[in-house]
Amino acid sequence: MPLYKAVTIQDDTRLLIWKITETAEELSAGVALKEVCRSRIDKMRSEEHRKGFMSVRRLLQEAGYTDHDLYYAEDGKPHLKDGKNISITHSFGFSAIIISSRNVGIDMELRREKVVRIAAKFIAAEFSYLDPAQADDYIRRLIVIWGVKEAIFKMVSREGISFKGHIKVLPFLAEDGKGSAKLDFKEIDRMYGFCFEEIEDFTLVYAFEA
Numbered sequence: 001m002p003l004y005k006a007v008t009i010q011d012d013t014r015l016l017i018w019k020i021t022e023t024a025e026e027l028s029a030g031v032a033l034k035e036v037c038r039s040r041i042d043k044m045r046s047e048e049h050r051k052g053f054m055s056v057r058r059l060l061q062e063a064g065y066t067d068h069d070l071y072y073a074e075d076g077k078p079h080l081k082d083g084k085n086i087s088i089t090h091s092f093g094f095s096a097i098i099i100s101s102r103n104v105g106i107d108m109e110l111r112r113e114k115v116v117r118i119a120a121k122f123i124a125a126e127f128s129y130l131d132p133a134q135a136d137d138y139i140r141r142l143i144v145i146w147g148v149k150e151a152i153f154k155m156v157s158r159e160g161i162s163f164k165g166h167i168k169v170l171p172f173l174a175e176d177g178k179g180s181a182k183l184d185f186k187e188i189d190r191m192y193g194f195c196f197e198e199i200e201d202f203t204l205v206y207a208f209e210a
């Protein structure tokens with residue numbers, strides 16, 4: 001399937017999602033890649049990774065950009081040459097980008113029970129409103145929290161940020177579709193808004209400066 005969803009959310013913020021059903025070769029058709037990206041993709045061992053990477057280039061085209069408009073900082077954070085902010089995620093069957101004049105971050109995660117085992121690694125204060133006995137709800141909210149923290153990390157991209165110690169997701173319900181979070185790291189003491197939605201077995205989260 002090509003484009004799964006393309007929506008404008010708040011002013012000039014565009015969210016685009018690709019459902020990956022093609023091969024990497026099919027996704028490459030008609031996509032011009034920078035030399036640096038061509039050599040990056042040639043080095044990728046997994047077909048899944050190549051598909052994620054190429055589907056992001058297709059999303060860029062849908063948004064009116066090409067690979068030539070995108071560059072990466074040393075930390076891995078992507079940027080657009082026209083000064084707009086971009087954030088990228090790819091997770092098995094889906095990829096997504098968000099583009100905005102304000103700082104934004106995006107993440108997509110497969111809802112897996114495995115998240116329960118690692119919860120204590122990225123959660124502290126949030127345990128006060130989570131109930132492990134409500135297994136389905138617990139996993140759904142853990143995945144959202146994980147996605148929010150990844151999305152905020154992608155916005156800020158500062159070495160030393162701990163998901164557990166520095167980012168706190170305020171109480172929310174799995175049905176809410178939105179919430180807020182706080183980052184307290186060195187000189188940063190800031191609130192962020194976030195939205196989330198479940199798409200098939202995945203949870204998509206995007207965050208923005210509140």
Ligand SMILES: CC(C)(COP(=O)(O)OP(=O)(O)OC[C@H]1O[C@@H](n2cnc3c(N)ncnc32)[C@H](O)[C@@H]1OP(=O)(O)O)[C@@H](O)C(=O)NCCC(=O)NCCS
Nearest residue numbers: 075076077078088089090107108121122150153154157163
């Ligand atoms: C880099 C990181 C944000 C990537 O997230 P991920 O969930 O593994 O993978 P995603 O598919 O969602 O995102 C990958 C994209 O993130 C972007 N990215 C990579 N590094 C980035 C950074 N420093 N800042 C912003 N975006 C970044 C890239 O666009 C990348 O895709 P691309 O290289 O193909 O363009 C993540 O691996 C990371 O380092 N997180 C913080 C570390 C941490 O604290 N982890 C868990 C603690 S419990």
